[in-house]
Amino acid sequence: MQPFTIVSGIAAPLPASNIDTDVIMPKQFLKGVDRSGLSDGVFHDLRFGPLRDTFVLNKSPWQEARFLVVGPNFGCGSSREHAVWGLGQLGFRALIGTSFAGIFFDNCARNGMLAITLEAAALDTLTAIVSDPTTAALTIDLPAQTITAPGGLQLAFDIEPTRKESLILGLDAVGATLQERAAIQRFEQAYLQENPWLA
Amino acid sequence: MAPRTLYDKLVDAHTVRRLDADGRQVLLYIDRTVLNEYTSPQAFTGLREAGRPVWRPRASLGTVDHVNPTASRRVAAMADAGGERQAEYFAENCRDFGIELFDVLHPLQGIEHVVMPEIGLVLPGMVIAAGDSHTTTYGAFGALGFGIGTSDIEHYLATQTLIYKRLKSMRVTVDGTLAPGVRAKDVVMALIRTIGASGATGYAIEFAGTAITALSVEGRMTICNMAVEAGARGALVAPDDRVFAYIAGRPRAPKDDLWDQAVAAWRELKSDPDAVFDQEVVLSAEIIEPMVTWGTSPDQAAPINTSIPDPAQEPNPDRRRDMERALAYMGLAPGMALDAITIDRAFIGSCTNARIEDLRDAALVVRGRHVAAGVRAMVVPGSSTVKRQAEAEGLDKVFLDAGFEWRQSGCSMCLAMNDDVLGAGERCASSTNRNFEGRQGAGGRTHLMSPAMVAAAAIAGRLTDTRRDIGGN
Numbered sequence: 062m063q064p065f066t067i068v069s070g071i072a073a074p075l076p077a078s079n080i081d082t083d084v085i086m087p088k089q090f091l092k093g094v095d096r097s098g099l100s101d102g103v104f105h106d107l108r109f110g111p112l113r114d115t116f117v118l119n120k121s122p123w124q125e126a127r128f129l130v131v132g133p134n135f136g137c138g139s140s141r142e143h144a145v146w147g148l149g150q151l152g153f154r155a156l157i158g159t160s161f162a163g164i165f166f167d168n169c170a171r172n173g174m175l176a177i178t179l180e181a182a183a184l185d186t187l188t189a190i191v192s193d194p195t196t197a198a199l200t201i202d203l204p205a206q207t208i209t210a211p212g213g214l215q216l217a218f219d220i221e222p223t224r225k226e227s228l229i230l231g232l233d234a235v236g237a238t239l240q241e242r243a244a245i246q247r248f249e250q251a252y253l254q255e256n257p258w259l260a
Numbered sequence: 261m262a263p264r265t266l267y268d269k270l271v272d273a274h275t276v277r278r279l280d281a282d283g284r285q286v287l288l289y290i291d292r293t294v295l296n297e298y299t300s301p302q303a304f305t306g307l308r309e310a311g312r313p314v315w316r317p318r319a320s321l322g323t324v325d326h327v328n329p330t331a332s333r334r335v336a337a338m339a340d341a342g343g344e345r346q347a348e349y350f351a352e353n354c355r356d357f358g359i360e361l362f363d364v365l366h367p368l369q370g371i372e373h374v375v376m377p378e379i380g381l382v383l384p385g386m387v388i389a390a391g392d393s394h395t396t397t398y399g400a401f402g403a404l405g406f407g408i409g410t411s412d413i414e415h416y417l418a419t420q421t422l423i424y425k426r427l428k429s430m431r432v433t434v435d436g437t438l439a440p441g442v443r444a445k446d447v448v449m450a451l452i453r454t455i456g457a458s459g460a461t462g463y464a465i466e467f468a469g470t471a472i473t474a475l476s477v478e479g480r481m482t483i484c485n486m487a488v489e490a491g492a493r494g495a496l497v498a499p500d501d502r503v504f505a506y507i508a509g510r511p512r513a514p515k516d517d518l519w520d521q522a523v524a525a526w527r528e529l530k531s532d533p534d535a536v537f538d539q540e541v542v543l544s545a546e547i548i549e550p551m552v553t554w555g556t557s558p559d560q561a562a563p564i565n566t567s568i569p570d571p572a573q574e575p576n577p578d579r580r581r582d583m584e585r586a587l588a589y590m591g592l593a594p595g596m597a598l599d600a601i602t603i604d605r606a607f608i609g610s611c612t613n614a615r616i617e618d619l620r621d622a623a624l625v626v627r628g629r630h631v632a633a634g635v636r637a638m639v640v641p642g643s644s645t646v647k648r649q650a651e652a653e654g655l656d657k658v659f660l661d662a663g664f665e666w667r668q669s670g671c672s673m674c675l676a677m678n679d680d681v682l683g684a685g686e687r688c689a690s691s692t693n694r695n696f697e698g699r700q701g702a703g704g705r706t707h708l709m710s711p712a713m714v715a716a717a718a719i720a721g722r723l724t725d726t727r728r729d730i731g732g733n
C-alpha cells in the first residue's frame with residue numbers, strides 16, 4: 062500500500078449527496094478477477110455520457126485532480142471495493158467530505174486512500190475555495206492533520222490514531238494481524254469450547 | 261457490569277484483543293462468511309500471491325449468484341466472457357482453498373443472503389461478515405451481519421478476524437399493529453424515509469417493539485436487509501421462539517444435545533433492560549402505509565396514496581437540488597399522483613424480497629388476473645430451494661398464467677450484472693432495495709416497493725395501492 066504523508070494537488074468539488082458506488086464504478090466494470098483496468102470505469106457515465114462537458118473532472122484544472130471534495134454520504138450502497146481501486150488508479154489520493162458510508166470508508170483505509178471528515182461549515186468553505194480554478198490546489202499533511210489552501214487558509218482534521226498510522230506506514234494489515242496468530246488460536250479454542258455447536 | 265445492548269454483547273463475545281485504550285477498535289473474531297464470484301476474486305489472488313492458506317475453510321461457503329443468467333433452462337455457461345471468467349476463477353479458488361461451493365447447477369444455489377439462512381448456517385449470536393452490503397439481513401436471527409470490501413475478505417480468509425471499529429447503537433421501536441396490507445418492506449421504507457439514507461451511518465440498529473416481534477422471521481429479514489439503505493452496518497432483532505423454530509431441522513443447523521445447548525444460550529441474547537442506546541427512534545405501526553419510492557435514493561419515498569413532493573417546497577437547498585435531479589432522471593413532475601405512474605417492467609426478486617413468503621404474498625395478488633398489456637413482468641426466486649418450494653405449491657402456475665416470466669434464481673435485475681437489464685428510460689416496479697441511477701440498467705428508472713405491490717403494479721400497468729385497486733391484502 063502506498064504510504065500517505067504530505068500530498069499536494071488539485072481538488073475537485075463534487076457536492077451532490079448520496080453519490081453511490083454504482084455511480085462511482087458502474088457494474089460493467091466489475092467483471093474482472095484482478096484489480097486492473099478500473100480507471101476507465103470511475104464516474105463512467107458522468108465522464109463519458111451526454112453531459113460530459115459539464116462534468117467537473119473534464120474541466121481545467123480539475124482533470125488533474127488528486128483530491129475530491131464531496132457531498133454527504135459519499136460511497137453509499139454496494140460494498141464493491143472496485144470503487145476505491147478505480148479512484149486510486151485515476152490518481153486520487155484523498156477524499157474530503159462531511160460523511161462517508163461505512164464500508165466505503167473502511168475500503169479507503171485498506172487502500173491508502175485518505176478519507177477526511179469535516180464539519181459542514183468547514184466543508185462549505187473548502188468547496189467554495191476549490192470551485193474557483195485559481196485556488197483549487199491544496200496540500201494535505203497527514204502527520205500534522207491539516208489541509209492548506211492557497212492564501213494560507215488552514216483546516217485541521219481528526220483521524221483515528223490506528224487509521225492514521227497504517228496510512229502513513231502503508232501497512233499490510235493481513236501480515237500485521239498474522240503476528241497475532243497465537244492469540245487468535247487461543248481465543249478460537251476457548252470460543253468453540255464454549256459454543257460447541259459452532260465447532 | 262454496566263448494562264449492555266445486544267450489539268455490545270455480541271462484539272464483546274467476539275473480541276480477541278482490544279486495539280486501543282477504550283476498546284472502540286478491536287480485533288474481532290468472525291464466525292462465518294459467504295463468498296460470491298464478483299467481490300472475492302482479488303481476495304484469493306492476494307492469498308495466492310502471499311502464499312497464505314485460508315484459516316478455517318469450513319467457515320466459508322461460496323455461491324454463484326450475481327452474474328449468472330436466469331433464463332428458464334439452467335446452463336453452466338455465463339452470459340458473457342467476464343462473468344464466465346469470474347465463475348471459473350471462483351470455482352478454482354473454492355477448490356484450491358477447500359471451500360464448499362454452490363455453483364450455478366447446484367440444487368442449493370441461490371442469492372447468498374437467501375441461501376445462508378435457509379440451510380441453517382445463520383445462527384443467533386454469530387458475527388458474520390461478507391463481501392456484500394446486505395449481510396445485515398442476518399440480524400433477523402440475532403446475528404450481527406455486516407458487509408466488507410475485498411481487502412477485508414482477504415483479511416478474514418487469512419486470519420478469521422477483522423480489525424473492527426465499534427459502532428454507536430440506535431434502537432428503532434415500532435409498537436402497535438400494522439394495518440392490513442402493510443408489510444415489512446413498508447416498515448423499513450418508512451424508517452429510511454424518516455431518518456434518511458445516511459440516518460444510521462455509524463450505527464448498529466436494534467429493532468424492537470410489538471410490531472417487530474409480530475413479524476415472521478422472513479419479514480424481519482426484509483427489515484434488517486434494507487437497514488443498510490439507511491447506512492446501518494448491522495441490524496439486530498433479539499432472537500425468540502419464532503427464530504428458533506425457523507432454524508430447527510434445517511440441514512446445517514445443530515442437532516440433538518447441541519441444539520438444546522444452543523437454544524439455552526440463545527435465550528440469553530437480548531439487550532439488558534436498562535441498557536442505554538446512543539439514539540432512539542420511535543415509529544407508530546398504525547400510521548405506516550404501503551410505500552413506493554419516486555426518486556433515486558431509497559429515502560425519496562412516500563405512501564402510495566400521496567403525490568410526488570415539490571422541490572420548491574423544500575427549504576434545504578442541497579436536498580432541493582437532489583430532488584430536482586432525481587425527478588429529472590426519473591422523468592416525473594412534482595404533484596403527480598404516485599398511483600398515476602405507469603410502468604414498463606415489473607420485477608419480483610432479490611435478497612430483500614424473493615423468499616417463499618414473498619412469492620406467496622405476490623401470488624395472492626395475481627391469482628386469476630393478468631399482467632397489463634405492454635408490461636414485461638418477471639419473478640426470480642431468491643434461491644433454487646425457494647423455486648422448488650414455490651413450484652410444489654403451484655405458485656409458478658399462478659405467475660405463468662398471469663403472464664409473468666418464471667425464472668431461475670440469482671440476483672438478476674437487482675443489480676443487472678447478468679443479462680436481465682432495464683433499457684434506458686424503462687420504468688420498473690421492483691421488489692429490490694436500491695433505486696440508484698442506472699442500478700437496474702443505464703437510464704433505467706426504478707420504483708421500490710413490496711413484492712405484493714409490484715404484483716399489483718404489473719396487473720394494473722401502473723403503481724397502485726394493493727388495498728384499493730386489487731382488493732387483496
Ligand code: SF4
Binds near residue numbers: 371372373610674693
Ligand atoms: S439480490 Fe441484489 S442486493 Fe441482494 S446480494 Fe444480490 S445484488 Fe446484492
